[in-house]
Amino acid sequence: MxxxxxxxxxxxxxxxIKDILSDEGHSVSVAGSLTSAKDLIxxxxxxxxxxxxxxxxxxxxxxxxxxxxxxxxxxxxxISGHANIPIAVQAIKEGAFDFLEKPLSTDTIFxxxxxxxxxxxxRQSLWYYKEKEExxxxxxxxxxxxxxxxxxxxxxxxxNAWVIILGENGTGKELVAKSIHYQSSRxxxxxxxxxxxxxxxxxxxAEFFGYEKGAFTNAFTRKIGKLELADKGTLFLDEVADxxxxxxxxxxxxxxxxxxxxxxSNTKIKVDLRVISATNKDxxxxxxxxxxxxxxxxxxxxxxxxxxxxxxRGEDIIxxxxxxxxxxxxxxxxxxxxxxxxxxxxxxxxxxxxxxRELKNLMxxxxxxxxxxxxxNKDLPPNMFGKAAVHxxxxxxxxxxxxxxxxxxxxxxxIKKALEVYNKNLKEVAKALxxxxxxxxxxxxxxxxxx
Numbered sequence: 001m002x003x004x005x006x007x008x009x010x011x012x013x014x015x016x017i018k019d020i021l022s023d024e025g026h027s028v029s030v031a032g033s034l035t036s037a038k039d040l041i042x043x044x045x046x047x048x049x050x051x052x053x054x055x056x057x058x059x060x061x062x063x064x065x066x067x068x069x070x071x072x073x074x075x076x077x078x079i080s081g082h083a084n085i086p087i088a089v090q091a092i093k094e095g096a097f098d099f100l101e102k103p104l105s106t107d108t109i110f111x112x113x114x115x116x117x118x119x120x121x122x123r124q125s126l127w128y129y130k131e132k133e134e135x136x137x138x139x140x141x142x143x144x145x146x147x148x149x150x151x152x153x154x155x156x157x158x159x160n161a162w163v164i165i166l167g168e169n170g171t172g173k174e175l176v177a178k179s180i181h182y183q184s185s186r187x188x189x190x191x192x193x194x195x196x197x198x199x200x201x202x203x204x205x206a207e208f209f210g211y212e213k214g215a216f217t218n219a220f221t222r223k224i225g226k227l228e229l230a231d232k233g234t235l236f237l238d239e240v241a242d243x244x245x246x247x248x249x250x251x252x253x254x255x256x257x258x259x260x261x262x263x264x265s266n267t268k269i270k271v272d273l274r275v276i277s278a279t280n281k282d283x284x285x286x287x288x289x290x291x292x293x294x295x296x297x298x299x300x301x302x303x304x305x306x307x308x309x310x311x312x313r314g315e316d317i318i319x320x321x322x323x324x325x326x327x328x329x330x331x332x333x334x335x336x337x338x339x340x341x342x343x344x345x346x347x348x349x350x351x352x353x354x355x356x357r358e359l360k361n362l363m364x365x366x367x368x369x370x371x372x373x374x375x376x377n378k379d380l381p382p383n384m385f386g387k388a389a390v391h392x393x394x395x396x397x398x399x400x401x402x403x404x405x406x407x408x409x410x411x412x413x414x415i416k417k418a419l420e421v422y423n424k425n426l427k428e429v430a431k432a433l434x435x436x437x438x439x440x441x442x443x444x445x446x447x448x449x450x451x
Contacts, residue, residue: 007037008052053080064094141316145308157183165278167307170357173278181234189233197242215264241279310352324363412447
């Protein structure tokens with residue numbers, strides 16, 4: 001159900017729209033002048049406002065700016081018995097959603113209501129995904145490098161400066177870009193991301209600039225380009241260093257002029273956007289090699305931010321692992337398994353070549369395949385231990401024998417396994433087994449595990 005206001009001085013128009021839409025379950029208020037309309041708009045929120053062009057106390061189009069100021073989410077449909085193209089164009093330019101000509105028909109009213117209901121559903125869905133995305137852009141970690149990065153993001157976000165994000169694959173460069181966007185004054189406008197490495201040269205202009213229907217073979221409809229979609233928001237150029245030189249030249253020209261034309265059109269489109277780019281390459285080295293334009297590098301690299309690799313983030317690794325375990329456990333409706341101390345030590349000693357992405361994928365697999373309450377080293381992939389891969393547990397046959405013998409056999413197997421897992425790093429083995437080094441030396445000799 002929509003809350004609707006009809007602003008028209010003709011009683012028959014007021015009655016027609018009110019009767020038709022009230023029967024459909026909508027709530028309809030009426031006003032016969034600009035003054036009475038303003039009073040209602042100040043008191044009540046309307047989803048849709050039907051607005052006559054000519055009113056006793058002024059021009060209806062002049063009310064659009066007032067509506068936009070007080071109720072920016074309201075849809076405005078202009079109605080007039082003196083419709084002409086210049087008036088319609090002006091109304092749409094001022095922010096009206098549609099323009100209807102009198103006499104109004106029931107079908108016309110229903111058609112515009114249907115369009116607006118679809119737009120409202122789309123808008124609600126976009127708001128939902130925006131809120132969901134905002135809730136998922138928290139940068140998790142308390143390490144010195146991450147704390148410093150968060151402070152830099154907070155400062156940069158308040159400005160309109162262009163940013164380049166540097167870091168290895170999987171470190172979370174896109175997360176940093178979104179964090180900047182959603183802390184900036186552009187947060188209510190689109191965040192448009194584009195993977196530059198995935199766009200062939202021949203499709204660059206179509207993707208970035210868009211095209212008109214019939215611009216080329218198979219252009220059956222108009223397509224809005226990424227630059228236009230990002231207007232008033234943020235354009236995120238991921239893997240920017242992988243663009244070809246010809247694509248770089250076209251992009252530089254547009255970024256400097258802030259205007260372009262769709263393919264198949266001569267009409268210039270102006271855009272207001274912030275550009276955030278990211279790469280896992282050394283831009284200066286790419287410039288020296290001649291694979292990246294220096295002028296574009298200067299344009300994009302106003303503020304460089306570096307995302308540290310996971311191996312340099314210390315205890316953040318454990319924080320992230322536990323965060324992902326909780327997240328995937330909720331998604332899969334299972335109890336979250338607990339990371340044992342041995343697993344935590346393995347995580348802290350591992351180099352994480354795939355960074356946060358690798359950790360995230362591993363935690364998802366563990367949640368899905370784990371059958372117990374705890375995660376042990378045996379549940380981890382062998383590559384995390386180098387040459388000392390985790391082998392299957394050796395089962396000790398249960399036979400009746402003195403407890404002292406059984407205890408010694410179990411102790412021997414435990415020490416043997418720890419020596420394999422930690423690649424005979426005795427300090428780590430002693431820490432894992434919670435014994436001092438002298439006791440470990442003695443037991444290794446006792447159980448003949450020196451080799």
